[in-house]
Amino acid sequence: MNLGLAASYQDTDFDLDRSGFGSGQIETINVLGYLGVDLLGLNLRAGGGYGWSNIDTQRSVAFGSFAGSLAADYDGKSLFAFAEAGFPIALGTSTIEPYVGIRVSEVKTEALAESGGPAALTLAKAEENASAATVGVRASSAPDRPLWVKLNAGYEHGFDDLVPTSTARFVDGDSFTVRGTPLAEDGGFLQAEVLFNTSATSSLGLVFDGFIGDHSQQVAGGVKFSLGF
Numbered sequence: 154m155n156l157g158l159a160a161s162y163q164d165t166d167f168d169l170d171r172s173g174f175g176s177g178q179i180e181t182i183n184v185l186g187y188l189g190v191d192l193l194g195l196n197l198r199a200g201g202g203y204g205w206s207n208i209d210t211q212r213s214v215a216f217g218s219f220a221g222s223l224a225a226d227y228d229g230k231s232l233f234a235f236a237e238a239g240f241p242i243a244l245g246t247s248t249i250e251p252y253v254g255i256r257v258s259e260v261k262t263e264a265l266a267e268s269g270g271p272a273a274l275t276l277a278k279a280e281e282n283a284s285a286a287t288v289g290v291r292a293s294s295a296p297d298r299p300l301w302v303k304l305n306a307g308y309e310h311g312f313d314d315l316v317p318t319s320t321a322r323f324v325d326g327d328s329f330t331v332r333g334t335p336l337a338e339d340g341g342f343l344q345a346e347v348l349f350n351t352s353a354t355s356s357l358g359l360v361f362d363g364f365i366g367d368h369s370q371q372v373a374g375g376v377k378f379s380l381g382f
Contacts, residue, residue: 155189157200169212177210196241196250201234208262214272223269229262239291246295257284257313277320277328283336285311301356305344309366311336337366346377354381 161183169175185202206229214221239252260281267273289307294300317333341364348358356379364371 154191155187157185157187159183159185159187161185174215175210175212177208179206179208181206194240196237196239196252198237198239198254199235201232203233204231205229206231219272221270221272223267223273225265225267225274227263227265229260231261232259233257237287246298248293250291252287252289252291252307254287254289255284256287258282271324273324274321275324279319281317282313283311283315284313285309289342297350299350301346301348301350301358303344303346303348305342307342309337309340309342309364311338311340315368335368337364337368340364340366340369348377348379355379 161181163179163181163183165179165181167177167179181204183202183204185200187200188198190197207226208229209224209226211222211224214223233256235254235256237252237254239250241248241250262276262279264276264278266275287307287309289305292302292304294302315336315338317336319331319333320328321331322328343361343363345361346358348356350356356377358377360375360377362371362373
């Protein structure tokens with residue numbers, strides 16, 4: 154049995170552009186948990202987390218002879234959980250593991266009212282629930298060899314609230330709906346790591362993470378260094 158607990162703090166600053174028309178700060182505290190069990194050769198894993206966020210935003214509005222600076226301060230909460238079952242198969246010194254899994258998430262933000270003048274927005278509190286089912290396969294060479302290769306590929310189907318929405322209005326206006334970028338309903342993913350074990354406790358390598366869906370595509374790559382102690 155594997156049991157893990159973790160906590161984290163994140164402080165993120167962002168700017169919408171270089172002109173200074175929008176910026177913000179997000180502070181988040183996360184608490185996470187993980188449980189893994191080997192049951193008759195079947196790997197069962199489950200985990201989840203809860204997060205508290207405080208969001209500060211500032212934006213500037215300028216058109217014609219009108220100009221204004223607006224600000225908002227509000228809180229948000231997020232909940233995440235997943236469960237997975239995999240069956241590892243040894244192939245010489247390598248291992249492959251077909252698996253199925255499901256994950257759910259819930260994000261809540263409280264109502265907010267910008268301050269700063271007639272261009273200020275009021276947004277109703279919002280709640281978004283998104284879930285996804287996954288079927289895939291992991292493969293890994295022996296981790297104690299000079300070259301360690303890990304792959305994870307599969308298919309994902311999303312459901313629930315795939316189009317984020319919120320209800321907003323100006324101080325002297327009617328309510329309207331704002332729709333965000335839709336999440337993918339169906340898509341395939343590939344994650345790969347090629348690691349060189351530089352010592353008994355350290356490794357250096359390349360990583361790739363790609364997702365191609367019906368509404369979005371995401372590709373990322375980087376260099377990874379791990380040091381154990």
